[in-house]
Amino acid sequence: MIIEIAAEGGFGGIAAASVTKRIDLDQQGARMRQEFCDAFEPDELARLASQPCTTCADRMTYRITLTDDRQQSRIFTIREDQLPPEMLDLIDQM
Template identity: 55%
Template sequence: MIIEIRSHGGFGGITAAAPPRRIDTDAQPADRRAALCAAFRPGALSQLAQTPCPGCPDRMRYAITVTEDPTQSPHSITLSEGQLPPEMLDLIDSV
C-alpha cells in the first residue's frame, strides 16, 4: 500500500503546509505497517469522512491518497484534523 498525504490549512486565514509525505507500507516494520494499513484503508477513511466536524474550516486538512493495488485506481479523500482520531494524527506526525 502506498499512502500519500498532503496537509494544508490553519487557524483564521493563516495557512500552513507541510511537504507532501509518501509512505510505502511494505518498507515499514511489521507493527508500523499493520497500524498504517488499518488506519488508512479506504473503508476506514470513508467512515472518518462521515464524522461531523463543526469548526473544521479553521483546522488543518489532510488530502490522503491510498493506492492498495497498482493495477487499480487510487482512493483519495480530504479530511479535517477534527475528523481524525489522535492515534491517526500521531501516525501522520511520525512519518
C-alpha cells in the same frame, strides 16, 4: 500499499505551510505496516470523511491517497477534527 498525505490549512486567515508525506508500506517492518494498514483502512477513512465537522474552521485539511498493489488509488479529504489522535500521531511519524 502507498499512503500519501497532503496537508494544508490555516488559522485566523494566516495560511499554514502545506505538507506532503509519503510512505510505502511494503518497505516498512511488519508491525508498522500492520499499524498503518489498520489505521488507514479505506472503509474507516470513508466513515471519517463522511462525519459532520462543526469545529473545522481554521483547521488543517488532509488529502489522503491510498494506492494499492494494482496501482488503483482512492482519495479521501478529511479535516483535522475528524481524525482520531492515534491517526494524527501516525501522520506525524511519516
